[in-house]
Amino acid sequence: MNVLSKRFWRNLARDLLWRALPESARRGVARRASGYRENGRRFRLTYARSGDGLSVDIEGRLRLRIQDRDRKRFDFQLVENGDCVDEARSFLDAVASKRVLFDVGSAEGLFSLLFCAAGGDRRAFAYEASPVMCAEARRLAGLNACAARTALHNVAVGEREGSGRFLRRASGYFCPVGTAPDGVEGRAEVVTLDSECRRLGLEPDIVKIDVEGYEWEVLQGGRKLWARRPLIFLELHLNALEERGIPPRDVLGLLTDHGYRFFEHQGAEVPARRLYDSLRSVRRFIAR
Known part of the structure; x- marks a missing residue:
């Protein structure tokens, strides 16, 4: 690994901190570095049995139909991981004035x-390279009468x-070549955001x-699209x-060249350097 790379220093700092911490604290540090945070304004989720599945009420704002196997995912995204909770809260606040979403790397389509x-x-x-994840997204959309939209x-x-x-990966997720030692290489069709805008009109x-x-x-x-400055919810995978x-500096530089500024999900503006120089391997934020 190049000793001048941010990843080298990120991993070194994490390793030194790991050795200095008692065993009881190590798991929390590792999870935090990978984008997990326990605190956050957790959603109040109320589950109820509904036919052969479940319904989940999200603080009276939304009521969704899911199946038992979905509950773990909803709990993680909306209750357990503070980073994901803040992201979902700011996303729901933002959609009030929005009409068209491009969900890139949609996974199960949450x-x-x-x-x-x-x-x-x-x-x-929604755009997702994994057939397994696409099938899950299609199922959830169908359960909630959202398939037509x-x-x-x-x-x-x-x-x-x-x-x-x-x-x-064994989980069904797709990732770039060179980032997952347990992955099996394959191919997928690729589109661009600008080509999709043209195709869809x-x-x-x-x-x-x-x-x-x-x-x-x-x-x-998506350079032509960024010139129009849509709101972006971005997950930056530094490592x-x-x-x-x-x-990662170049990734954010592409957006700043189009006039974007960056904000934490709690609302505070954050300098680009604090994001690309972060000791955490994953950062979630808004560009607008």
Whole structure:
């Protein structure tokens, strides 16, 4: 590993701190470094049995139908992980004035589901390279009568249209080559955000990006879109980017070149350097 890389110093600082801490504190530090935080304004979730599944009431704001296997995911995203809780809260606050979402790296489609379930004529366009995750997103959208307003695309989003190499993990998630030693290499169709805007004849006013270290390619393929300045919810995977030889500073620089500024999900503006120089391997924030 290059001793000049941020990843080297990030990992060194974490290792030194790890050795200095008592055993009881180590697990919390490791989880925090990877994007997990226990505190946060947790959502009040009320589960109830509904036919052969469950319903979940989210603080009286939304009521969704899910199945038992979904509960762990909802609890993690909306209760357990403070970083994810803050992200979901600010996302739900933002959607009140938004009508079109591009959900890039949609996984099980939770953000697309929250967006469409907020009511009105909102439409979500979800992009996910994993067939397994796409099937899960389709199931959840169908359970909640959101399928007609959720367009699910089993493709990756990148810098140029065509086909790309990715790793498929045992969990079913896809990630960039070079970031997961347990992954099996495969290929996926790739589209760009700008090509999707042309094909659909519309532009999103909100974009969510969670692509496990493929952020640079996604942003490169949306330069025309960024000139329109849609709101962006971005998950920056610092270690994964650096493992691929991509400086996180360049990723944020692409957005600042288009006039974007960055904000924590609690609302405070944050300098780009504090994000790309972070000791944490994952940072979640808003660009606007």
